[in-house]
Amino acid sequence: MKVMVAVKRVVDFNVKVRCKADGSGVELANVKMAMNPFDEIAVEEAVRLKEAGIASEVVAVSLGAKPCEETLRTALAMGADRAILVESDSELQPLAVAKLLMAVVEREAPQLVLLGKQAIDDDANQTGQMLAALLGWPQGTFASRVELSEGQLKVTREIDGGLETLALALPAIVTADLRLNEPRYVKLPSIMAAKKKPLAVITPQDLGVDVAPRLKQLKVAEPAPRRAGGQVGSVAELVSKLKNEAKVF
Amino acid sequence: MSERLGITEDDRAIADAVARFAQNELAPQAHIVDRDEIRTTRYASQLAELGVMGMNLPERWGGIGASPAALILSIAEIAKACGSTASMIGAHYLATDSILIGGDDMIRDRYLPDAASGAKLGAFALTEPGAGSNPAGMITRAEREGEHYRLRGVKQFISNADDAGFIVVYAKTDPNAGTRGISAFVVDRHTPGITVSAPEKLMGIRGAPAHEVTFDCLVPVANRLGEEGAGFYTAMKVLDNSRLDVAATSLGLSEAALAAAVAWAKERKVGGEPLANKQGIQWMLADMKLRLEAAWLITLQAAAKRGAGEKFSDYSAMAKLCASEAAGFITDTALQVHGGYGFTRELPLERLVRDARILRIYEGASEIQRTVIARAMVA
Incomplete structure (x- = not known):
């Protein structure tokens, strides 16, 4: 079974994000970038499927500017067999990404597409669902466990009330939640070996996809700073403040 | 992110x-690790799995081909x-660099x-x-006895000694030949006649214990690194490498201290405003940053020379x-920025100060480095 994994290059989770002064977006100059952590979990799952003898090939796909190649090299170092970059300097919104991924799926014909449940930059949480809808494939989102038995994919997903288990017919889309696995430490020799693995670069034009944004981002602003708290002298004062200032009851 | 001079994508x-x-x-x-003197040799297998323990070696012997x-x-x-942990790894590299530089393929393959x-x-x-900054003054002897050498003597401040699989020992094969009378040997740790003392009580790097080791044992001739008398030359080449490792350790500790100071x-x-608004504090931060970046540049310059195969002693x-x-x-200035809190053991500043202190001493004290630098100009 061929498995495809989508990976996004995002601001590293350790970085304290700042807005550009003109409110046009997030400051990316001189900021450390890394693979979206949920995508890393998706890659890890794909590699584990391969190590278990279930997946025959793992193909990592990223979409965006040239530096996304670094993110793909990380996926290759983790154990993906080859990589595809759909190179584009334009802004790619979830619908455009889903359409591009659909076009890659049509070329590659994987049985399973794994994605992170969302990217930690825009937190859109849309791409996996949109891709499933466009392809007309079953989807298992927020997966915390994935098992293949008798040609069916069993996906355990975290929902408000607890855990739900779905049986999906292949081919299918699965998006990874935090507890699906703990990604491995990439071994240093694998980083060197990843340089020799194939990485193909194509463009949205090659795939015949119109990636023009359908949504317009008006402004990006920092959250309002939290107001300082105060100390109260007694329970009576606390109750009075809750009642008269906070108006909680 | 913008990179320092000469660092490639692979390096990053x-x-x-x-x-x-x-x-x-x-x-x-x-x-x-610091508080309880826990040996960082416990991390060796995880670090090896990652690829760090052989990082100083060519791929043929388990290295990763890194620059x-x-x-x-x-x-x-x-x-x-x-x-x-950095210090523990440094000691391991000293041993493996000795074998790589001084030994032939047979002994490289073995170890x-x-x-x-x-x-x-x-x-x-x-x-x-009795021989620290003057290794030529060593008195440990290796005397030929048939297909073996009889190794006798005492070595001091030997990191990793207790947990080691092998110890690279430098000893005099000809006590009358000065530095040309020194030879290097690879000795299996559990050879009968090796006594490792209890670890020294150290001020810093307390998770990298150093021991006195006494030798009265037989070492096969096949475990000699290179020719008799080549040991001093090997040791000097090994130290060229290891001084870069110490520079790197210094940079790491400095990075940690500076980051803590800036955040603090x-x-x-x-008086109602952040310390960072005070010019006095800003100048401290500026001086720290200046010295850190200068140290990075000269260290990377030395690494580039090493990579190019040039002489870089x-x-x-x-560096x-x-x-x-x-x-x-x-580390000292970062502690100062933290004031009284920096002096407590609740924060890492005092540990960083203690860990950094050895860096001006081992692998050649600062005074010896000046001698090496001067000799390259006047000798």
Whole structure:
């Protein structure tokens, strides 16, 4: 079974994000970038499927500017067999990404597409669902466990009330939640070996996809700073403040 | 992110992978390692699995084919998380570099793959109670007895000795030939006649214990590294490499201290405004940053020379001197920025100060580095 994994290059989770002064977006100059952590979990799952003898090939796909190649090299170092970059300097919104991924799926014909449940930059949480809808494939989102038995994919997903288990017919889309696995430490020799693995670069034009944004981002602003708290002298004062200032009851 | 001069994408990818391990596994334990003197040799197998224990070696013997710059960055990342661990790795590299530089392929094949895989930890025994900055003054003897040498003597401050699989020992094969009478041997740790004493009580790097080791044992002739009398030359070449490792450790500790100082200065309020608003504090931060970046540049310059196969003894000495002295200044100033809290054991500043102190002493004290630098000009 061929498995495809989508990976996004995002601001590293350790970085304290700042807005550009003109409110046009997030400051990316001189900021450390890394693979979206949920995508890393998706890659890890794909590699584990391969190590278990279930997946025959793992193909990592990223979409965006040239530096996304670094993110793909990380996926290759983790154990993906080859990589595809759909190179584009334009802004790619979830619908455009889903359409591009659909076009890659049509070329590659994987049985399973794994994605992170969302990217930690825009937190859109849309791409996996949109891709499933466009392809007309079953989807298992927020997966915390994935098992293949008798040609069916069993996906355990975290929902408000607890855990739900779905049986999906292949081919299918699965998006990874935090507890699906703990990604491995990439071994240093694998980083060197990843340089020799194939990485193909194509463009949205090659795939015949119109990636023009359908949504317009008006402004990006920092959250309002939290107001300082105060100390109260007694329970009576606390109750009075809750009642008269906070108006909680 | 903008990179320092000469660092490639590959170097960065390797350093990032090491940083991730170091921050997740080493950093949370560093204060406990220091407090309870826990041996960081416990991390050797995990570090070997990652690829760090053989990083100084060619691929043929288990290395990963990384550049000297990648090695520097990686050691710095480890030191940023735990100085003791960086020191433990440095001692291992001293041993394996000795075999790589001094030995032939036969002995390299016997020891280096196991050293890279974590199966065997290395230790390096040059210093003696009466021979530190003057290794030529060593009195440990290796006398030929048929197909063996009888090794007799005492070595001092030997890191990793107790947990080592092998110890590279430098000894006099000809006591009348000065530095040309020194030879190097690889000795299996569990050879009968080796006594490792209890670890020294150290001021810093308390997770990298140093021992006195007494030898009265037989070593096969096949375990000699190179020709008789070649040991001193080997040791000097090994130290050229290891001084870069010490420079890298200095950079890592300095990075940790400076980051802590900047965060504290922005957070801590004095008279209603952050410390960072005070010019006095800003100048301290500026001086720390200046010395850190200067040390980075000379260290990377030395690494580039090493990578190009040029002679780099003087640059290695300058890097070690510059970076270790900077680490002393930066860790001390970072503690000063923290005020009374910096002096408590609740914060890592006092540990960083103690860990950094050895860097101006081992692998050649600052005074010796000046001698090496001067000799390259006037000799």
